[in-house]
Amino acid sequence: MRVAPALVVSLIALTTLGCAGDAERALLTQFFAASRLRDLTALQKISTVVFEPAADGIVTSFDVLQLTPVPGPDGVPVSEVVSVSAPVRLPDGQTVSKTLVVTLERRASGGDRGASPGWMITGFSAGPAAPSTPRR
Numbered sequence: 750m751r752v753a754p755a756l757v758v759s760l761i762a763l764t765t766l767g768c769a770g771d772a773e774r775a776l777l778t779q780f781f782a783a784s785r786l787r788d789l790t791a792l793q794k795i796s797t798v799v800f801e802p803a804a805d806g807i808v809t810s811f812d813v814l815q816l817t818p819v820p821g822p823d824g825v826p827v828s829e830v831v832s833v834s835a836p837v838r839l840p841d842g843q844t845v846s847k848t849l850v851v852t853l854e855r856r857a858s859g860g861d862r863g864a865s866p867g868w869m870i871t872g873f874s875a876g877p878a879a880p881s882t883p884r885r
Contacts, residue, residue, distance in 0.1 A: 770813045772868065773831050777851065780870050781808040781835075796870035803840055805875070811835035814848070829853045829868070837875075848876040 776795060783791040784800035785807045792799055800808065814832040821827035831851045838844045852872040 770816050770831070773816060773829065773853065774813060776853070776868055776870065777811065777813075777831065777833065780851075781811065785809070798870060798872055800873065806837040806839040806845075808835045808837055808849075811849075825855075827855050828871075850874050850876070 780792070780796055781800060783795070784805075785802060787799070787802060789799070800806075811833040812835070814834050815830075816832075817830045818826035819828040819830065829852075831853060833849050833851065835847055835849060836844050837847045850873065851870060853868040854871045856867065856869050
């Protein structure tokens with residue numbers, strides 16, 4: 750039996766997407782939790798930015814939509830762009846669904862922050878908000 754090449758490529762892509770993002774998901778979970786509490790001490794070890802609760806809202810859960818590595822000159826990823834979908838509770842109490850694009854950069858060493866090598870969140874942007882369906 751011969752399998753169509755498009756099917757094979759689709760299966761490989763789905764498998765890769767399913768496995769990719771574990772480290773990124775853990776980092777984003779830490780980022781949103783520390784931002785929610787405005788814990789600047791915890792944030793300085795993993796991020797150069799804050800998802801400000803008073804301005805940006807609060808993220809308690811998210812789904813990774815896409816992870817795009819950005820290769821450096823030697824082909825090794827030096828940064829990643831991660832798109833996530835999240836319900837965001839705004840400062841006025843309203844909850845909206847947003848697509849957030851988060852930029853991660855690879856750091857070579859802990860430097861003076863005492864952080865371990867790995868990824869650091871260096872930026873984010875939010876797409877347009879869509880009202881969430883109220884829970885019943």
